[in-house]
Amino acid sequence: MLTAQKLPTSVNGVAVDRLFLRSMLSKLSRPIAKFKFRIRNQWETGSRNRSSVSTFTGANQELSHPKPFSLEADEPAILLGMDMAANPVEYLLHALASCLTTSMVYHASARGIHIEQVESSFEGDLDLHGFLDLNPSVRKGYQGIRILFKISANVPDDQLREIVQLGTEHSPVFDSLTNGVPVSITAERL
């Protein structure tokens, strides 16, 4: 006897029924999948500045977060700051970690894979000979980033690697950071 099969509504805290719905919607209308994310930044003094994250565009609408998020940045004392907040290259690691984790969890959820725990550590190498113009052959940016993911999920060991690959294959920040992004800049007087 055939019974109607009900899709699970939530896996790993992700509303997968809505994820499937969104996929169908996106097939129907291309512009609905186009998003614009934005921030505004204000310099305070020295190494300190602050971004406000308030509005974005998505699904053909101008949207807002319920309240603007304020993100501070500073540098540690050894880099001439007051150490009141994480520094920009630490924020870059957070962007990468959070994006890989969310991408992994979303795509695992869409496949019905139950994940219990995810912890990860990220470390990047920077040689200040680049930033300080002391050696033109040393790049300014990270020379490399090492990631360790620790995952608790009800899958065999070889599928742990596949779960992580769901992250690297889909994460917007991972793609942006490993493949590069074109950036255009305008400057004007305030």
Add this chain to the structure above:
Amino acid sequence: MLTAQKLPTSVNGVAVDRLFLRSMLSKLSRPIAKFKFRIRNQWETGSRNRSSVSTFTGANQELSHPKPFSLEADEPAILLGMDMAANPVEYLLHALASCLTTSMVYHASARGIHIEQVESSFEGDLDLHGFLDLNPSVRKGYQGIRILFKISANVPDDQLREIVQLGTEHSPVFDSLTNGVPVSITAERL
């Protein structure tokens, strides 16, 4: 009559005397300029996870921030989150904005250029056809990022552009994001 010239100790809130000292130190000993930045991330549920920013390596020492910084991430409702925090691609824009601003201010300060105000806005384009696997020719990451810098400084108009270039030429996040970074990943069972 010759008088001893005293270097300014602080320009734009940056202790430039220490910046010069650091440059000299870096010439003397290569390892002192090698830094490692790191974070640890923990998944909470669905789109929510959190990074802890605590220790780093620099100038041949293991160093700590005075207290660990905790950075949350979430997604807006339209992307199946609870909208409790900025999302990963917004954090990426903050990392870029804060790094360009600090790099610009540090290098302008080292040249004795006084900056009064810096404001900037950053916007990036994401097409979710990539993330949702609906079109393999659409990239997962940002297709492009547009930046507008507004600067108040006592320089002629053509030097405004040069001040911004001090940022793009030195910023570790700008270099990382425009040129790409090699990333290595290990996965293990928690």
